[in-house]
Amino acid sequence: MSSTLLTAEIPDQLDERKHSQRPKKIGFVSLGCPKNLVDSEVMMGLLKQAGAELTSNAEEADVIVVNTCSFIDCAKRESVDTILEMARLKAQGRARKLVVAGCLVERYRDEIQKNIPEVDAVIGTGELARILAATDLAGTNSPHKNLQEQRSPFVILPSRPEAEARWAQGRFSRTTWDGASSELPTYLYNETTPRMLTTPKYCAYIKIAEGCDHPCSFCIIPQLRGKFRSRAMASVMAEAERLVCSGVREITLVGQDTTCYGEDLGLEDGLAFLLKQLAAITDLQWIRFLYAYPNKITPRLLETIAKYENICSYIDVPLQHASPSILRRMKRGGGAEVFLRSIERMRRIIPNLVLRTSFIVGFPGESEPEFEQLCDFVRHAEFDWMGTFAYSDEEGAAAYSLDGKLPAAEIGRRRKELLRVQRQVSRKKKKALVGKKFRLLLEGPSLETALLLEGRTEMHAPDIDGKVFINDVPEGRSIVAGEFFDARITAAHDYDLIAEIL
Ligand code: SF4
DSSP, X not given: OOOSBOOOOOOSSOOOOSSOOOOOEEEEEEOSOHHHHHHHXXXXXXXXXXXXXXXXXXXXXSEEEEEEOOSSHHHHHHHHHHHHHHHHHHHHSSOOEEEEEEHXXXXXXXXXXXXXXXXXXXXXXXXXXXXXXXXXXTTSSOSOOSHHHHHTTSOOOOOOHHHHHHHHTTTTOOXXXXXXXXXXXXXXXXXXXXXXXXXXXXXXXXXXXXXXXXXXXXXXXHHHHOSOEEOOHHHHHHHHHHHHHTTOOEEEEEOSOGGGTTGGGTOSSHHHHHHHHHHTSTTOOEEEEOOOOGGGOOHHHHHHHHHOTTBOXXXXXXXXXXXXXXXXXXXXXXXXXXXXXXXXXXXXXXXXXEEEEEEEESOTTOOHHHHXXXXXXXXXXXXXXXXXXXXXXXXXXXXXXXXXXXOHHHHHHHHHHHHHHHHHHHHXXXXXXXXXXXXXXXXXXXXXXXXXXEEEOTTOOTTTSOOEEEEEOOTTOOOOTTOEEEEEEEEEOSSOEEEEEO
């Protein structure tokens, strides 16, 4: 997560406005996950189409937009700090407007407006097209002039039975939130929505679905993002084909739960079917999806990953815990035994599978033996990559009212301990890669030292996993960022690898 302003290449002749004003300059900060980044790219695309110019220099921006994250405590703090930092810039500099968008708005709409008077407009996750009105660009030639017009081409599908059942159980209720509208976001972009990519020109995210119907008791994403809804497959395909035509070689599919893709469209194994279609796109070298739900990984999905060379042998499945009793209280189900069986099946069907997961430590009532069970599970499962979050109390989440809250210091200790366990697993796994050959996507000079280049293999999803540093390139070989090379791993650290280009 970073609070630097996003930049993107801006084509020359976009401003078809009749008047001769200089284009409005917009500074954009995007916080949080790739799903939020896609929302930022859609808002930037709408602004660009309306004739605005994006700037990476906050000092010269007429309008500053902060797209916030509200996932856990530290993400909220980062969002608020960034808004305050941009409010200071607005007070001292040229900016006339400060706009706040994203999850924090869905959760704290009134509080932001009441407590930070420098904020001129707020935009929820379902109101992306309001960015034009908020920046005084509504009424330009954009076909997405306001929310009403923007909504019309978007097909809002009826939600699935799970959503209706959860609705009846109060899963989507926001009534305890101060100032929150009771209307859930229903927005979902499509292939005709303008979008300005901020990722390197060879890779892009595609959001295939939005919202979530799962009942996880620690999570308020369903209240923030609404019921689960999938984009039409034709829309995803059209966007993917256009991206590949423009030079994209790696596509990462995102959504709160990608493995439910298509259920609301009446598709069985929708994600597997979508992956198969994407795999047929010539020149698309790597396809992967993030955020699988454990019991939605079907044999057909695994077989599809195994069958197509350009579908990365990579699964990111956040398991959240391994103790059956904790998972029950998390309202997720499963446990170490079930998970180990399912991991064994995944590895059997997909040779060389790379597995990523994440866990929450310090969930209310987590006893020492339950935590130990999680550590043992991590030792046995041998994940390639693992993220760990300290439990954070979210008002409005079912876990908020559970007894047995643990002191922050104890949660911190357990988090450190789990990371220590995984460091040992990772060291062993990375060491076993030394001497092996991989296709490597070169990303350019290393951000850590100018003496090295940096790249990724199919084991590394953009931005979240470790890195591959390249310290040896054959003499006279021209090396261009965004190109694929054959490489050999020559050394391994706990998480990062060193490679030579062959
Ligand atoms: S599946 Fe993910 S987004 Fe959905 S409720 Fe559970 S944790 Fe939240």
